[in-house]
Amino acid sequence: MPALSIKQLRKTYGATTAVDSFDLDVAEGEFVSLLGPSGCGKTTILRMVAGLITPDSGQIVIAGKDVTHVPVHKRNVGLVFQSYALFPHMTVFDNVAFGLRRNNLAEDKVKERVITVLSKVRLEGLEDRFPKQLSGGQQQRVALARAIAPEPTILLLDEPLSNLDKQLRMNMQIELKRLQRDVGVTTIFVTHDQSEAMAMSDRICVLESGKTQQIGVPEDLYHRPENKFIATFLGRSNSFTASIGKSVSGKLVQLDLDEGIQILATASDKVASSGKVHVTIRHETVKISKNPPDKSKALNRFKGKVIYRAFSGSIIDYVVTLDDGPEFLLEATNVDGERHALPGAEVWISFEAGAVLVNELGDQ
Amino acid sequence: MTNRLRIWLNASGIGLLSPLAIVLLLAFIAPVLIMFPTSLHPYTPGVGIGEGWTLENYVEIFSDSYYHEVILRSLGMAFSVMIFTIIIGCPLAYFLARMQSRARNWLVLLVIFPLLLNLVVRSFGWIALLSKHGLINDVLLSIGMIDEPLKLIFNLTGLIIGMTHIFLPFMVLLVMGSIQNIPVDLEEAAAVLGSNRTRVFFSIILPLSIPGLLSGSILVFILSISALVTPRLLGGPTYKVISTLIYDEFMQLLNWPAGSALAFVLTLIVLVVIWATGRFSKRWMAHLT
Numbered sequence: 001m002p003a004l005s006i007k008q009l010r011k012t013y014g015a016t017t018a019v020d021s022f023d024l025d026v027a028e029g030e031f032v033s034l035l036g037p038s039g040c041g042k043t044t045i046l047r048m049v050a051g052l053i054t055p056d057s058g059q060i061v062i063a064g065k066d067v068t069h070v071p072v073h074k075r076n077v078g079l080v081f082q083s084y085a086l087f088p089h090m091t092v093f094d095n096v097a098f099g100l101r102r103n104n105l106a107e108d109k110v111k112e113r114v115i116t117v118l119s120k121v122r123l124e125g126l127e128d129r130f131p132k133q134l135s136g137g138q139q140q141r142v143a144l145a146r147a148i149a150p151e152p153t154i155l156l157l158d159e160p161l162s163n164l165d166k167q168l169r170m171n172m173q174i175e176l177k178r179l180q181r182d183v184g185v186t187t188i189f190v191t192h193d194q195s196e197a198m199a200m201s202d203r204i205c206v207l208e209s210g211k212t213q214q215i216g217v218p219e220d221l222y223h224r225p226e227n228k229f230i231a232t233f234l235g236r237s238n239s240f241t242a243s244i245g246k247s248v249s250g251k252l253v254q255l256d257l258d259e260g261i262q263i264l265a266t267a268s269d270k271v272a273s274s275g276k277v278h279v280t281i282r283h284e285t286v287k288i289s290k291n292p293p294d295k296s297k298a299l300n301r302f303k304g305k306v307i308y309r310a311f312s313g314s315i316i317d318y319v320v321t322l323d324d325g326p327e328f329l330l331e332a333t334n335v336d337g338e339r340h341a342l343p344g345a346e347v348w349i350s351f352e353a354g355a356v357l358v359n360e361l362g363d364q
Numbered sequence: 365m366t367n368r369l370r371i372w373l374n375a376s377g378i379g380l381l382s383p384l385a386i387v388l389l390l391a392f393i394a395p396v397l398i399m400f401p402t403s404l405h406p407y408t409p410g411v412g413i414g415e416g417w418t419l420e421n422y423v424e425i426f427s428d429s430y431y432h433e434v435i436l437r438s439l440g441m442a443f444s445v446m447i448f449t450i451i452i453g454c455p456l457a458y459f460l461a462r463m464q465s466r467a468r469n470w471l472v473l474l475v476i477f478p479l480l481l482n483l484v485v486r487s488f489g490w491i492a493l494l495s496k497h498g499l500i501n502d503v504l505l506s507i508g509m510i511d512e513p514l515k516l517i518f519n520l521t522g523l524i525i526g527m528t529h530i531f532l533p534f535m536v537l538l539v540m541g542s543i544q545n546i547p548v549d550l551e552e553a554a555a556v557l558g559s560n561r562t563r564v565f566f567s568i569i570l571p572l573s574i575p576g577l578l579s580g581s582i583l584v585f586i587l588s589i590s591a592l593v594t595p596r597l598l599g600g601p602t603y604k605v606i607s608t609l610i611y612d613e614f615m616q617l618l619n620w621p622a623g624s625a626l627a628f629v630l631t632l633i634v635l636v637v638i639w640a641t642g643r644f645s646k647r648w649m650a651h652l653t
Contacts, residue, residue: 052552072555079556085549089571098567102558150557 001064003028003186004154009058011044018044020210026186033189033197036207042190046156051075063153078147082159084139086131092142093127099150117145137168148183157189173199194234206230228359231280238328240279252353259326264299265356278359285355286330288318289348298350306345320349403624412618421625438606441523442589448528449584453535461543476533487597490526518600526598527588535580542576578645586634606630
């Protein structure tokens with residue numbers, strides 16, 4: 001039995017459809033992210049699961065119980081807000097105890113549980129502080145402690161890390177993930193930050209315009225995108241339109257880019273049919289070198305000129321214009337700390353046939 | 365003017381307060397200071413302010429049981445009006461503050477509508493409703509709920525009804541402002557943690573709207589205790605509160621000394637109320653913001 005089962009969920013606001021025929025099953029203890037650009041309906045879904053919004057139609061089942069029409073205060077879910085929503089007139093202790101006291105727990109049990117939960121989020125000794133006396137990261141952890149204290153069946157996180165600065169966000173990602181595994185609570189995480197989603201989730205559900213685009217483990221989404229939207233939404237990539245050319249061998253197929261160059265891609269069902277396709281080549285799969293690379297190592301290789309170079313520590317971004325073709329954006333790892341390939345330099349770029357992601361062109 | 369003073373005046377921008385300061389000084393502080401010596405003169409019946417100095421006027425206020433009764437009645441009335449405006453005003457303020465629709469502006473206008481009506485017209489309206497042969501008594505008598513007319517006016521009940529009506533807008537507007545500053549997230553967080561709507565109101569909304577509630581309460585209390593026309597009309601000539609008493613001392617008995625002494629006692633009460641609430645709210649606000 002899934003911990004959470006959502007069936008054919010739908011919500012409209014006037015003429016706009018926020019969520020449309022949304023289905024999702026989440027297993028016990030699983031960490032699932034709802035990822036998508038703003039306005040894709042991910043927060044609406046989360047709020048419907050929490051009971052803060054009533055769906056137009058569809059069903060929400062938590063731990064086998066249909067809660068579609070159960071009021072919010074009887075659902076026993078935990079929710080962490082983007083703003084944390086800590087009660088400013090209560091101490092850390094009272095904030096965390098809030099949900100426990102609503103369950104009519106004896107006061108000594110409340111105290112015991114609050115202390116346990118605060119130690120889980122490493123906030124021992126701050127019980128008597130008020131929220132405004134805490135740093136952003138600490139407030140975040142109080143919000144988390146408050147949500148998990150009543151042992152909710154599902155933990156819902158609404159962009160909880162987006163108000164933290166970058167360094168703190170990385171640390172909180174790790175801490176949040178460890179805590180989630182430790183407590184074993186089924187978690188739905190809403191975010192627009194794809195690297196955050198990929199780093200933390202067991203599975204990701206990518207949404208666009210209220211519809212599921214793809215659900216799967218992060219590696220599948222990144223390396224085997226089911227459509228053009230997923231291919232371009234995740235990671236940084238070069239996008240092209242191409243027509244399918246002749247089959248080179250059983251495993252390879254030639255694609256003629258509209259920009260006038262030919263590349264080789266791995267044959268699959270998607271490239272079997274002829275016609276126009278969408279091609280995605282991720283920045284990090286494109287290699288840059290001074291000398292022409294060995295043909296056996298890289299089936300696709302082109303000569304070009306560096307027009308832009310941006311050094312940012314561990315990686316270096318390049319823009320290379322091919323001699324008779326399009327511009328390529330690529331990302332190289334900083335290996336030796338030298339100033340290679342400055343703008344104007346003649347270089348070779350190369351990528352494997354397997355790095356070429358081919359999808360149906362779609363409407364646009 | 366010393367140089368340092370000039371620099372301070374420029375830097376603090378306090379000079380900008382001078383027009384208001386001058387008006388207050390001339391129109392408010394000066395009359396008050398002139399009134400104070402008056403309250404220390406004896407009263408000569410038929411003449412007014414007598415010769416010599418005395419504390420008699422103040423002693424009388426603190427020893428005469430009639431004055432005690434009037435002062436207690438005024439305090440009781442102002443306090444009741446304050447409580448009623450809280451009870452009626454808070455739910456209304458919450459409703460208005462959380463309203464999404466554009467109708468809110470119209471409803472707020474409706475709330476402040478009593479303030480736009482002339483004081484006398486409004487009071488006579490209440491007289492028409494509340495008097496012995498007024499609308500309310502007539503209806504209640506005719507449907508047989510009561511056998512004799514209820515005494516709804518020219519007593520405390522009438523004053524409280526009338527004043528609550530007039531001063532409700534102040535409470536609603538101030539509390540509404542406070543509630544609008546409470547993020548909806550907080551209410552939702554409390555609801556998700558198992559609080560029904562009543563509990564959300566009492567554990568989140570009410571404590572966090574204390575600042576508005578306190579300023580509303582002070583305002584309503586002070587306006588009620590110092591109101592003159594409404595108590596005069598709804599209380600009648602014999603049922604007196606401190607402000608109508610002061611008026612009568614001045615205008616009917618020409619007893620300016622006793623009147624001004626009473627006025628200073630009223631001012632003192634008001635200042636004590638403001639000071640006490642200020643202390644309380646300061647302690648409360650320390651946790652917030």
